[in-house]
Amino acid sequence: MTETTDSQSPPAHAADRLIEAIERLAAPVCVGIDPVVERLPAVTESGKDPQIAAGAIRSFVLGLLDAAADCVPCVKFQSACFERYGHRGIAILEELIAEARQRNLQVILDAKRGDIGISADHYAAAVFDSAADRSPHWLTINSYLGEDGIQPFLREGRGAFALVRTSNPGGDALQRQKLADGRTIAECVAGMIAAIGRDFVGKSGYSALGAVVGATRSEDAAKLRKLMPQQIFLVPGYGAQGGGVQDVLPCFNVRGRGAIVTASRSVIYAFEKDRTDWQLSVTEAAKRFADEIGSAVGLR
């Protein structure tokens, strides 16, 4: 098989491409790549040296990509795990994004960037302006700064997932506050995202502006699903973070579409439980994850 690049493989719309990749594998799932050196399969004391640690993370992630590429359509890199190694970590992240793309994976960079006007332009350039085969398809962004903090990220062929409802306990303090009109703050943000996203809808019916909606409160998710019919939901909180199948179902529409569930630790550290061939453990965990969610939403 020849290498597939964007220029050869339509659709070029970020949402259409992601939906197509999900349906091809009947797997609305994403593996989160949040590596920490302490949990790698084979780390010695030398892992405490930052340069050696960064190298160990690089090798581990290359192994992960090989182990998961045939089972899932998408990976999500947690930028912080690479940023912590400074410019060396960023160089490794750039390389690994290219490696993921070579394996025909859709790539989300989870960096939760958010700034205004010209600074948002710079962040968009930072993420998307490198050679097309080395940059992610999607970026997570923070929507607290409003529309002018979001528009710069909506570039042709790329997409952004805006934070709407996060899965952490502290998220409630702000996001569930009630406005005078009865909506929660998260619902207010959802309305803004739906309105901005309307101009960026592809043939699939989904927008290149998606939404991050955590899996921990399914009643909130159901409301948000109604408020954002054209958004693909990126759903963290499954697996190690405590969410189960029932918690993520409300993020999907009635036809089992419109969301992609992400799990990290339960997949990438699967080898900790059985201690056999670590890549085999990861592959099996990724398959199990894809099967759990794919079956639950009726794609399998």
Next chain:
Amino acid sequence: MTETTDSQSPPAHAADRLIEAIERLAAPVCVGIDPVVERLPAVTESGKDPQIAAGAIRSFVLGLLDAAADCVPCVKFQSACFERYGHRGIAILEELIAEARQRNLQVILDAKRGDIGISADHYAAAVFDSAADRSPHWLTINSYLGEDGIQPFLREGRGAFALVRTSNPGGDALQRQKLADGRTIAECVAGMIAAIGRDFVGKSGYSALGAVVGATRSEDAAKLRKLMPQQIFLVPGYGAQGGGVQDVLPCFNVRGRGAIVTASRSVIYAFEKDRTDWQLSVTEAAKRFADEIGSAVGLR
């Protein structure tokens, strides 16, 4: 004069140190370092090559630091302007932060990071875990994720400015929405920041958890000042972004303290107007800026 490092120069509390630096120069101001290659003093066509552009930015910022170090207590690096050059840009940013610290400047990294739990830990490590003389004193963070997205950044001797009210037009859409209890969303965030910051107050009476409060709506700033008496306000929006002296005054308390105003383009590109020695223009603009704000709040 010997080089000053943290270990030799108390106070070690981030807010105490910043307040002391401001009072030493009677200058509650910060120069924002947001360089774009197109506006540098001497850029040829070769500036279009990313590697050459990054090098040109490095030289320019070194010149800026020399030009401004004696007039202002603090500089703020806009991370996006460096991230856009990938790992090379990050290496330059790391070097320039060290250079700023060698010039005895307080350093804010304006990266608006925000994530939950373990990922926030990684971001805090990314920013603060390098050698003490190479990492910033303060980081800007996004507070939409709540308390567990804020606590990881509050490390001993370091500080964080949480976004409360931004100066962009789009910020209004969300931040000025009214809650059922009559407060705006920004005021609700302010209450959260004041409460979390209470545990991190130094001898100066100010907390290591500060607040970003834009200069564009002075009536909002006055309310926020009352809600956050222990927060140092980092105030963008002055100068090129449209705010004037009257707009920033409500961010200060009655004794002319508790805020630091930041300006970037009006200082770092001051040479565009007179086209003489560029560093001299920057020095003069920085002095003028310090004098305008220092006089207006009664420190001079």
